[in-house]
Amino acid sequence: MSILSTTLIAMSMSTDAFAAALAKGVHLKKPSLSKAMRMGLIFGTVEFLMPLLGWVIGHFSKALVENYDHWVAFTLLGLIGLKMIKEGLSIDEEDENQNIEAAQAAPKKRKKKKNQTSFFRTLITACSTSIDSLTIGVSVSFLSLDIWTTAIAIGLATFTMSSFGIMAGHYIGARIGKIAEIIGGSVLC
Template sequence: MNPISIIFVALAMSTDAFAAAIGKGATLHKPRFTEALRTGVIFGAIETITPLIGWFIGQAATEYVQDFDHWIAFVLLVALGLHMIYNGVKDEAPEEDKPQQHSFAILAVTAFATSIDALAVGVGLAFVDVNIWIAAAAIGVATTVMVTIGVMLGRVLGVVVGKRAEIVGGIVLMLVGAVILYEHLSAA
């Protein structure tokens, strides 16, 4: 996997966290940068760990699926992309009670929920030639930056931009899956 693809995966992985961060920022009264950065670091750390876990799971299965691993990566990325697009277009019920301050536990659970796709991407990355440490670090840094920005923009932009970001992230994931498949098929 080339560095450009890693960057696109990292950005795509951070879009659902960005969308969640906009929602989190929208629930706070004039969020300060320190709160935004704290949220970004929590999300970024979890988004760094989950693809590593997925990669180790995928590595355990590599010898059994080497002949069609590019198809697995393609299907996983397209499925995750479609799921992100679906989440971006579906209507959600309005929240009843909005918190005034976000606890570590609430942020960690939200971060984990938005990082499930990164775990699956990690499984898919086990089947392609990629340095998982660089990919996981890129995902973590992108998520930290995007979530910090998302919290700060939350009061101004609201959930509309967050939904569009998730749709764009889903499209990018699907394109990365197509590039992986194309690169493998054209090399064969």
């Protein structure tokens, strides 16, 4: 796989985590660089491990689908891309409700919120945003490509984008998260 392909896949896979990090960053009053990097490390590590797990699953199931594995890989990548575009274009009612509540609560004294940046919450979020990377690992296995380069690239891109997302979330809010998801999905299609 070319460097450009690997980079595009890595950036596409990190957009979900970037959007989630933006959302988490919105909840932080003043995120520190060390906190952003710790959270980015959680996202990046999970995103690094998921393609490896997917590759193992794909490697051991390859014999079952060997005659049409390239079509399975093509279909999986296309479906991931379409899902990301659909999610990017959809209006998330939960996000809308949070924006309305935040606007209404601004003049009032704020209630204490749950810690959106705890290790456990961040790990759960990282796992939920990395399912696509698991599928990439299966696809890489079916196409007999180098999983290590792909997994490392995805992990590093996710670490970088998530860390940046935490810091930027406080300043620019969740709006750009949808745009990032649409761009990532378009690259995969």
